[in-house]
Amino acid sequence: MPISPNSVTKTRQFLKCRLQTDMTNFHGFRTEWDHIRDLLFRTAEHGESNSALLLGPRGCGKTTLITSVLADLLPDQNFYRNTLVVYLNGYLHTDDRSALKSATAQMNLENAVDGKVFGSFAENLAFLLDCLKAGDKRKSKSVVFILEEFDLFCSHHNQTLLYNLFDVAQSAQAPICVIGITARLDVVELLEKRVKSRFSHRQIFILPPMNDFEGRIELFKKLLKLSTDKERKEYIKLHKPISVEALQNRELPLLRRVFNPNMYSFDSKYITQWNKHIDELASSPKVRTVMQNLYEYDVIEGTFKGWLFELVSQLSEDNTLITVESVQQLGQQFECDEKINMLCGLSVLELCLLIAMKHHSEIYDRDPFNFEMILTRYNKFANSSSTMQGIERSVILKAFEHIKHLELIAPVSGVTSKVQKEYQLQRLLLTYGQINQGVMRSQNLPTEISQWAQSSLV
Structure with missing residues (x-):
């Protein structure tokens, strides 16, 4: 046809449109998706106040998850009419004043605060939340605060914004839900003690399999x-x-x-x-x-x-x-990254040592190794090889040191430097795919070495 x-x-x-804008069709992480949806739903329907952090590496889908949840909830008339969503980004709102100004605009309360003078940030925020209360003064619109690049808000002066948001959520002064999105897995350590004491310590991790x-x-x-x-x-x-x-x-x-x-x-x-x-x-x-x-x-x-x-x-x-x-x-x-190009310039002996490291890591699930371990594994191959026999130990050690100098391997942190260099534990900084690509692209490499690299008989 x-x-x-x-x-x-x-x-x-x-x-192209699907790859760029399909923010409602979230893939995987169903448990985490349900958890976030439950938090927002309880805030909107039952007036509960919550706070949580969504943590994970860049590009793993944290923002897409939040968007997908909102796209699922907003068609519900109760959620749409009774909930306001305020989006703040640490790159855009570099101080508390600009963040509060943006929040006021997103809550459609610019006319309410026009000309008013507030003594503190807390007083200003309290006034905004009070404006959302219904006529009977017992019901209030729920507010969902989404803080993108949450770690950047930690650098604001005295962390005033975070303190007041978490304080309102903890004391249930008004139904609000604060969701922080960040790639910093240690972000809780950036919070001041008074802010940390008001945070719920609910952390949801999005870690790709x-x-x-x-x-x-x-x-x-x-x-x-x-x-x-x-x-x-x-x-x-x-x-x-x-x-x-x-x-x-x-x-x-x-x-x-x-x-x-x-x-x-x-x-x-x-x-x-x-x-x-x-x-x-x-x-x-x-x-x-x-x-x-x-x-x-x-x-x-x-x-x-x-x-x-x-x-x-x-x-x-x-x-x-x-x-x-x-x-x-x-x-x-x-x-084709720089490390693969670097591997193509290594000697045959250095490539053999990297193949030995690859096999060791495959068997022992990327456990650290030292020179003696790799030498033993290399010698098993060399004894059956017609190409690599007769190389002195000092030459092999020098090749191992060169690999270390190129930062293709690195010492395990926390290990004392007093240990002899032959016994210092190292970690492999290459993926198996990079090593395979380097071997495939290396010119004039003996066939038995290429076969050893692809072999599972280690």
């Missing part, structure tokens, strides 16, 4: 396949896209752009053909090899989406399908 240029253009637009390669393959297919009519209906039913009214009335940066698959329509035969091609692509050994190397290099979903975005951008009238060759070519650009 020939593919029309119009179909290719729409496919490219659809996939390190051994879920099949899950990465499924994500590859899920992000690149076109939505069928059945899936579109299920998407609407499960995710309840935010109403136009909600988008127009909310000045919330997180929700300004929400991906809607129903904006694009494709011929059913074309959808079947495209999805079948993606399945074949995902099952190709060459594609899986590229994906495995990428996964070993970086498990973060955000990085993977960026790679897919570049792959999709190559679609054109001349390139109507994503091919194995295009995947391999783009994969090489991401895989």
Whole structure:
């Protein structure tokens, strides 16, 4: 079936839009997602006050998780009418004054505070929350404070903003929920004692799985396949896209752009053909090899989406399908880092020592090693090799020291320096994929060494 240029253009637009703006379809971390949703729901429905920190490396999906929860809750009329969402970013709001000014604007209370003079930050915040109370003075609108780059707010003078927000949440003066988002896993240590005493110490970690390669393959297919009519209906039913009214009335940066698959329509035969091609692509050994190397290099979903975005951008009238060759070519650009180039310049002996380190790490789950351990493993190979026999111990030790000097391995922290250098514990700073790539790209390397690198008989 020939593919029309119009179909290719729409496919490219659809996939790029999904990769950039699909903030409601969150992948994985269901327990954490339910936990955040429960916190916000209890604040809105029952007037509870809560505080929590969402922690994880950059690109793992912390902001997407929050957006997905809000996109699920905002279509509920009770939540939408009774809850205000205030979004503050540590990069934008560099002091408490600008943060409070932005919060006032997002709560639509600029007219209420116009001309008023407050003695303190706490008095100003209390007035804002008091303005949200209903006529009977017992019910109040709930406020959800989302603090992006939470660690940067810790550098504000006296941490006044954090202290007052946590104080209101702890004392239940008004129903508020404070959610901090940060990549600093040690952020609690940055809090002053008085702030820390008012924080609930509820920490939710978003840590990408390190051994879920099949899950990465499924994500590859899920992000690149076109939505069928059945899936579109299920998407609407499960995710309840935010109403136009909600988008127009909310000045919330997180929700300004929400991906809607129903904006694009494709011929059913074309959808079947495209999805079948993606399945074949995902099952190709060459594609899986590229994906495995990428996964070993970086498990973060955000990085993977960026790679897919570049792959999709190559679609054109001349390139109507994503091919194995295009995947391999783009994969090489991401895989070819400075360390791999450095490995290509090492001597044969130094590469052999790195292969021995790789095998040791595979057997002992990346436990530290010393020179004597690696020498023993290397000698087992050298005794059966026609190439590496007869090398003196001092030469091997010098090669080991050179690897250490290049910072491909590093001493284990906390170990005393009084230990002889042959027995000092070291850690490998390379991934197995990097070592394999270095061996593959090294020219004039004996075949038996290349086979040893790929062998599981260690």
